[in-house]
Amino acid sequence: MRVLLSTVGSRGEVQPVVALAVQLMELGQEAVVCAPPDFREWAESLGVVYVPVGPELRATAKRPRDTALTSDQQRQMIEGTVADQFTTVRAAAEGCDVIVGGGALAIAAHSVAEEQGIPYVYAAFAPITLPSRHHAPPVFGSLGEEPKDSPVDNRTLWAQDAQRWNALWSAPLNAQRGAAGLTPVSDVSRHLFTETPWLAADRTLAPWPEPSELDVFQTGAWTLRDHRPLSTEVREFLDAGDPPIYFGFGSMHAPADIARTAIAGARSLGRRTILARGWSELSLDEVAPDCLLIDEVNQQALFRQVAAVVHHGGAGTTTAAAAAGVPQVIVPRTFDQFYFARRVDELGVGLAHGAGDPTAASLTAALDRVLDPQVAQAAHALAGRVRTDGALIAARRLTEG
Template identity: 70%
Template sequence: MRVLVSTIGSRGEAQPALALATQLRELGQEAVVCAPPDFREWAESLGVEYLPVGPRVHGTAKQKAGASITAEQRRAMIEGTVADQFAAVGAAAEGCDVIVGGGALAIAARSVAEHRGIGYVYAAFAPVTLPSPHHAPPVYGMPGRTPADGTTGNGELWAQDAQRWYLLWSAPLNAQREALGLTPVTDVSGHIYSGAPWLAADPTLAPWPEPSELKVLQTGAWILPDHRPLPPELETFLDAGEPPVYFGFGSVRAPEGIARAMIEAVRSLGRRAILARGWAELEPIDDGPDVLAIGEVNQQALFPRVAVVAHHGGAGTTTAAAAAGAAQLVVPQMYDQFSFAGRVERLGIGTAHPADEPTAGSLTAALGRALAPEVAETARTVAGKIRQDGALTAARHLIETRRPGSPARRGEGGGSGRL
């Protein structure tokens, strides 16, 4: 079997795609990943076949939050990414038996699968991104959208969300479908999600709420094992005193002045800090010996050795910190990060910073709560419940449903494009 894993986004989307592809290869299957060019070298170092799509996304982390673009610019960006995806995913799907579309911006995946008459699976990385009567759509960081005020039901909010998807994406999507001889799509988001999506998130950290109209298969998070040693400089810093506070925003943008505010907060509590530069290129405010700036390192090796992981609330970092048994301080910025922040607080494994702009004072208060002994104890307990086999579960399910005579294959006629 040959599987194409298609995704658009930053490391939070690329890493689980690589995890699934790696697991499939270990089970004797072929896999290719189609994602932004930023991750090609990383994929090839893992021995994963990789085909890039679209422009590099690294620079988006340095853009100012709230930077406005015109409607014409947005329309051009949408048309460009749809065209790029149909070209790249269409080429990458050659010889494949199934396409796994990771994340809602993998617009072309299902149409390409339908055109080729092969299987299709949609995988979400957070439950809040899938329609449910139990939660509203994520809106933080989305242009022109504000959180629900509680006066509109979740069903209506998801209907409004589907309408927005249609207005933004239907014209370029259907133009590409027409060129392939496919019928138009009238429900863009429903077309992408399918009726039976997968949820690549940990069931303890991010459970799917039932009952639901969707037939959701929760596989667990797709974790890519990392065996790299920590850099000697980092080892020396860790050994020089009590566990420090880790702080980083990964591959997303960071609020203006966040590095200064966080360092001041850490120092006010008498702690040391590890500052991950990330794509936002955060830097220390001085050359004090109590702060070490680092590049990209093995989080699986680092997080068990820190007092608190302070971060943006991305699915990957939240899961890595939870699996390590580290307390968390989540400073969410957009989309599903607010959901993960709330879940961390409800589980008692950390603190969620309010949606307000973070300051040294607000971070000091939130960090102080995260450093409480009972939070550390709960985090260690929850760590034992975090599954490590999500990618294996997904890979095995793909293999099983592609066997001759399986229900998925028996119902495949006419290129239904769904497992």
């Protein structure tokens, strides 16, 4: 079997599909990943056949927060990405037996599968991104601003969300479908999600709410087993004192002055700091023995050796911290990150930071709470319930039909 895994997004979207690709290959199947060019070198180092689509996305993390596209710029960008995806995904799908669309921005995947007469599977990475009467749709909004509660019921909110999808994507999607001889779709989001989506999220950390209008198959999170050793620099820093606090915001635009804020918050509690550069390319103002600036790292190995993890609330980082049994402080920035922040709070394994950018005082207060032994015990207990075989379950489902 040859499987095409199509996604558009940052590492939070790409790493899970690469994990599934690796798992498929371990089962003796062929896999092709079609995703942004930022991750090509890394994926190919794992032996994954990788087809880049669209522009590099890394620069978006350094874009000023108040930068907004005009309506014409947005329309041109959407038309361009839809056309590019149809061309690239169509070529990548040659000889494939099934297409998996990972995340909602893989716009062309379902249509290309339909065009080529092969099955299509949609996979979401957080429950809140799929329509349900139990929750409202996620919103992008401004970074660091929590979505406001709405008096409108969830079904109405999802209907409004569907209208937004149609307004943005219907014309370019149906133009490409028409050129391919396919009939137009009237509901873009339902066309992408289907009635039988998969949910690549852990059942304990992020369960699908029932009863449901959709027939959701929850596989568990698609986790890539990371065997990389920690660098000598990181190991020596860990060995030089008590477990530090890890701060990292991945591919997100990091909060203003977060490096200074992080160090001040940790120091106020007598803790050392490990700061991940991330796509925002964070830096330190000082060289000090209680601070370490790092690049890409094996989170699965590192998180087990820190006192707490402060991060943006992406699905992958939240799951990695939960699996490591370490307390978390989530500073959500947008989209599904508010959901994961709430879940960590509800499970008692961490804290959701309040709206807006953190201050040294707010981080100190948050860290003081999650460093409580009871939170650490709860985090350790949760780790034993987090599954790591989601990619295997998904791979077997694909191969066994």
